[in-house]
Amino acid sequence: xxxxxxxxxxxxxxxxxxxxxxxxxxxxxxxxxxxxxxxxxxxxxxxxxxxxxxxxxxxxxxxxxxxxxxxxxxxxxxxxxxxxxxxxxxxxxxxxxxxxxxxxxxxxxxxxxxxxxxxxxxxxxxxxxxxxxxxxxxxxxxxxxxxxxxxxxxxxxxxxxxxxxxxxxxxxxxxxxxxxxxxxxxxxxxxxxxxxxxxxxxxxxxxxxxxxxxxxxxxxxxxxxxxxxxxxxxxxxxxxxxxxxxxxxxxxxxxxxxxxxxxxxxxxxxxxxxxxxxxxxxxxxxxxxxxxxxxxxxxxxxxxxxxxxxxxxxxxxxxxxxxxxxxxxxxxxxxxxxxxxxxxxxxxxxxxxxxxxxxxxxxxxxxxxxxxxxxxxxxxxxxxxxxxxxxxxxxxxxxxxxxxxxxxxxxxxxxxxxxxxxxxxxxxxxxxxxxxxxxxxxxxxxxxxxxxxxxxxxxxxxxxxxxxxxxxxxxxxxxxxxxxxxxxxxxxxxxxxxxxxxxxxxxxxxxxxxxxxxxxxxxxxxxxxxxxxxxxxxxxxxxxxxxxxxxxxxxxxxxxxxxxxxxxxxxxxxxxxxxxxxxxxxxxxxxxxxxxxxxxxxxxxxxxxxxxxxxxxxxxxx
Numbered sequence: 001x002x003x004x005x006x007x008x009x010x011x012x013x014x015x016x017x018x019x020x021x022x023x024x025x026x027x028x029x030x031x032x033x034x035x036x037x038x039x040x041x042x043x044x045x046x047x048x049x050x051x052x053x054x055x056x057x058x059x060x061x062x063x064x065x066x067x068x069x070x071x072x073x074x075x076x077x078x079x080x081x082x083x084x085x086x087x088x089x090x091x092x093x094x095x096x097x098x099x100x101x102x103x104x105x106x107x108x109x110x111x112x113x114x115x116x117x118x119x120x121x122x123x124x125x126x127x128x129x130x131x132x133x134x135x136x137x138x139x140x141x142x143x144x145x146x147x148x149x150x151x152x153x154x155x156x157x158x159x160x161x162x163x164x165x166x167x168x169x170x171x172x173x174x175x176x177x178x179x180x181x182x183x184x185x186x187x188x189x190x191x192x193x194x195x196x197x198x199x200x201x202x203x204x205x206x207x208x209x210x211x212x213x214x215x216x217x218x219x220x221x222x223x224x225x226x227x228x229x230x231x232x233x234x235x236x237x238x239x240x241x242x243x244x245x246x247x248x249x250x251x252x253x254x255x256x257x258x259x260x261x262x263x264x265x266x267x268x269x270x271x272x273x274x275x276x277x278x279x280x281x282x283x284x285x286x287x288x289x290x291x292x293x294x295x296x297x298x299x300x301x302x303x304x305x306x307x308x309x310x311x312x313x314x315x316x317x318x319x320x321x322x323x324x325x326x327x328x329x330x331x332x333x334x335x336x337x338x339x340x341x342x343x344x345x346x347x348x349x350x351x352x353x354x355x356x357x358x359x360x361x362x363x364x365x366x367x368x369x370x371x372x373x374x375x376x377x378x379x380x381x382x383x384x385x386x387x388x389x390x391x392x393x394x395x396x397x398x399x400x401x402x403x404x405x406x407x408x409x410x411x412x413x414x415x416x417x418x419x420x421x422x423x424x425x426x427x428x429x430x431x432x433x434x435x436x437x438x439x440x441x442x443x444x445x446x447x448x449x450x451x452x453x454x455x456x457x458x459x460x461x462x463x464x465x466x467x468x469x470x471x472x473x474x475x476x477x478x479x480x481x482x483x484x485x486x487x488x489x490x491x492x493x494x495x496x497x498x499x500x501x502x503x504x505x506x507x508x509x510x511x512x513x514x515x516x517x518x519x520x521x522x523x524x525x526x527x528x529x530x531x532x533x534x535x536x537x538x539x540x541x542x543x544x545x546x547x548x549x550x551x552x553x554x555x556x557x558x559x560x561x562x563x564x565x566x567x568x569x570x571x572x573x574x575x576x577x578x579x580x581x582x583x584x585x586x587x588x589x590x591x592x593x594x595x596x597x598x599x600x601x602x603x604x605x606x607x608x609x610x611x612x613x614x615x616x617x618x619x620x621x622x
Contacts, residue, residue, distance in 0.1 A: 007101050009541045012074075012089065016537070018096035021073040022056045028080060028333060029054075042067055044079060046414055059537045060553045070553030072540050081333065083298050085545035094259045094304030113181035114241055115214060120177050121168065121187050122215040125160025125205040134163040140204050143223050147271070148352050153278040156253070157270075158207045162200035162220065169198060186217065186236040199236075206270050208235070208242065208288070211299065213252045217242035219270050219288070233269065235288060245293040248300065249273060249286040255303045257282035264305035265364065266292075267347045268312065268321060275348035279357040284347075292328030301332060308332070309367050311339040311347055319377060323403065326370055330410040337367035371420050374404045375427025398438075401430075405439045475508055479579055482572040483512045488559030489569035490519050491552065494534035496569050497523040503576065511548040515555070518542040 022038055025031065031038040031054060042052040042063045051065035062070030069079065077088035093100050128134040129141065140161040144154060153159075162168065172182055179196060182188040188196045203220035210216050217236035222229045236242050248266075250273045251258075258264045265284040267273060276284035287296060300308065310325040312318035322338050329336055341350060341363060350360045368376065378400055404424060411417045421439065425432040486503060490496050497520060504516035521542055522534045536556050543549040562568040 005544075008544065011093075011098060011100060012541050012544070015089065015092050015096060015098050016059060016073055018098065019073055019092045020056060021059050021061060021076065022054050024073050024092075025054050025061060025076060043413060044069065058535070060556075062553050062557050064557075068554060069550070070557060071550060072537065072553070075540075075550065075553075081298075081301060082294070082331070083301065085549075087298055087302055090302040091304065094255075094302065097259070113178060114184040114239075115216075117172070117177050117181040117185040117187060118215045118217075118241065120172065120175060121182075121185070121218070122158060122160070122207045124168065124171055125162055125207075125218075126158055127160070128163055128167075129154070129159065129161040129205075134161060134167065136163050136202065137161045139223055143204060147348075149274060150278055153274055156277065157250075157274055158215075159274075160205040160207075162198065162203050162205050164202045166198070168200075169196060184239065185241060186239045200234075202229075203234075206274075208247065208249055208270075209252050210247060211252050211255070211302075216247070219249075221271070243295075244288050245291075246295040246299075247288070248296055249288050250277070251285050251299060251303060253277065254283050254285050259304040262304060262306040263309070264300055264303060264307070265309045265311060266325060272311075272347040272351075275351045276360065279351045279360070281351070281357050281360060287325065291324035292326070294328050294331065296328050297332050300329070300334070305332075305334055307335045307337070309337045309339050309364050311341065311363070313341055313343070313346055322373065323407070326407055327410065330370075330407055331412055336370040337364075338370055338373035339363050339367040340373070369423070370407075371423035372427050374407065375424045378404060378424070378428040378430070401435070401438060402442060402445075405435070405442050408439060409442065476579070478575070480509055480512075482575045482579070483507050483509055484555055484558065485562070485568050485572035486576070487512050487515050487519075488555035488557075489562075489565040489572070490516065491536055491539065491556045492559045493565040493569070494519065494523060496565070497534075499569075499573070503573075511551055514543065514546055514548045515539065515552060518548075 022031065025038075025040075029040040029043050029052060031040040032050070036055070036057060038054040038056070039050040040052050040054070041047050041050050042065050044063065045066045047065050052061065052063050054061045060070060060072050061076055071079070073092065074085060074088045077083065077091055078085060081088070081091075083091070090100065092098075129137045131137075131141075144159070149159070169179075169182075169188065172179075179188065183190075183196070187199060189199050190196050200218060200220045203222055206219040206221075207215040208217040208219055217239070219233065219235050221233055222231070225232075235244070238244065249270050254264070254277075261283060263283055265276070265281070267276070267284060267286050269286055270288070273284050273286045276282075308329060310322055312322045312325070318340065322340075326336065326338075341347070347360065350363060351357065353359055355362075378397065408417055408420045408424070411420060417439075421435050422432060424430070425435050483503075486500060490500050500516060501520060504513060504520060507513035507516060518539045519534065522538055536552055540549045540552050543552070559565055559568055
């Protein structure tokens with residue numbers, strides 16, 4: 001095993017020790033102690049009788065109810081938050097303050113022409129803003145000075161200036177940056193006659209960076225308040241490097257502050273973010289004017305955010321933006337708050353005021369729970385900044401209620417949805433049963449058109465075809481169960497490893513074979529002094545992100561429910577031997593029938609036939 005794999009296993013073990021599974025699960029499930037284990041109602045399906053077990057000593061969980069799923073603390077986060085293995089590891093690492101080993105990025109600037117073009121443009125734009133750069137940079141510097149953006153902030157965020165004309169094209173040509181790479185990166189477009197031109201011209205430039213700190217796009221602001229000069233703000237077009245729905249602006253700069261405090265603040269634009277960081281409020285990011293997505297939510301969880309404040313203007317546009325901001329985040333296990341600023345003010349205005357950061361933090365402390373914000377909206381937001389106190393009524397109230405219930409539908413669990421409904425009903429003064437009825441009918445009313453029977457049939461046929469093409473799906477189910485029992489027994493009693501080695505090579509189910517390989521890897525590990533260290537916990541660490549880890553706890557629980565691991569192992573081994581003999585017997589009998597059809601003077605066929613018959617006799621006696 002490579003040294004970086006060993007290091008990752010060590011770090012994963014450290015994370016699990018600092019994030020005990022009982023503590024992580026207890027944040028979402030009410031657990032009751034029974035002996036050495038804890039029980040609660042499964043968070044992944046509806047039930048009234050607890051069937052969800054957490055074993056602190058083993059470091060795993062298992063649902064004996066409808067789910068029949070289990071795993072360690074990493075798997076729990078994967079299932080609960082719908083994230084990948086590495087996302088779950090990063091969430092836990094951020095929470096407990098463990099540094100993960102550096103992973104090689106999928107694409108580095110040095111080996112990707114588009115990223116290299118973006119990096120070149122980033123540095124070039126910054127030079128044009130400087131006193132020794134382009135003449136137009138003077139106007140951009142004056143603008144930044146008027147807005148109170150400090151030199152430190154300019155350097156920290158890499159703010160630059162895009163001149164008009166062909167300046168970027170000429171500089172890129174001199175630096176031998178291919179035109180195709182500039183186009184792929186969204187820096188250059190072509191006119192109707194096919195000639196290239198710079199997409200950004202005469203604007204202040206703010207690089208947009210991913211979590212690895214690589215420039216993947218730009219945001220640009222016009223320098224004059226004149227609509228004839230084009231939109232006030234423009235961003236790079238979506239490209240292979242830049243997807244607004246998958247990027248949080250300045251998260252690369254904010255992540256340390258977020259991990260320390262667990263609190264992340266989302267504002268609408270990058271100028272607000274720059275103002276906040278300049279004032280010393282370093283946990284502020286932005287989603288660049290788009291609705292939040294599940295990809296945003298994953299990034300925020302990886303950053304360790306447990307409380308998220310959405311800050312918006314105190315007008316109708318701000319309320320609409322708040323709803324968009326809530327859309328993708330309601331599946332997060334985080335406290336969501338909405339901060340409504342006084343009418344006519346944005347975060348930059350508050351931060352540049354006499355009390356600066358203190359005033360902004362006071363606004364954050366006064367934020368509303370998202371359900372209170374939604375309820376206030378149904379009332380016409382009375383008492384909130386920018387409100388005229390008007391209440392919705394009739395059809396308008398029904399429409400606004402639907403908008404609120406769309407958010408409720410995004411909650412994953414029925415208990416969460418019920419709690420949100422109660423809070424909104426109480427805050428808006430609406431009957432709870434009325435909200436329940438409207439929520440129940442909402443999916444039908446939102447559906448644009450019903451799914452066709454033909455479409456469903458095609459999907460079922462596709463599933464059947466996939467199953468037919470899947471070698472595992474064609475195996476004898478009893479054979480699969482035998483290997484499952486074999487693996488479960490070895491997980492409970494690693495001393496059986498020497499006897500299972502030959503079967504690991506024959507196992508026809510890839511996931512089970514990889515679990516056996518992981519157990520045998522630990523058995524062969526010279527640094528492992530104690531066989532008792534080979535347990536479910538250690539096997540899952542070896543498997544890391546392998547999908548097979550999802551089956552480990554399930555197999556171990558099956559083996560624990562057997563009379564004892566050795567008897568389970570012996571029984572499954574007896575079946576496998578019998579199954580192999582039966583398979584060999586069928587093959588031999590088929591060959592015997594073929595040889596019996598050969599001419600009687602074929603001596604070679606007679607010798608082979610005699611040998612096959614002798615072997616069949618041996619198998620019958622066995």
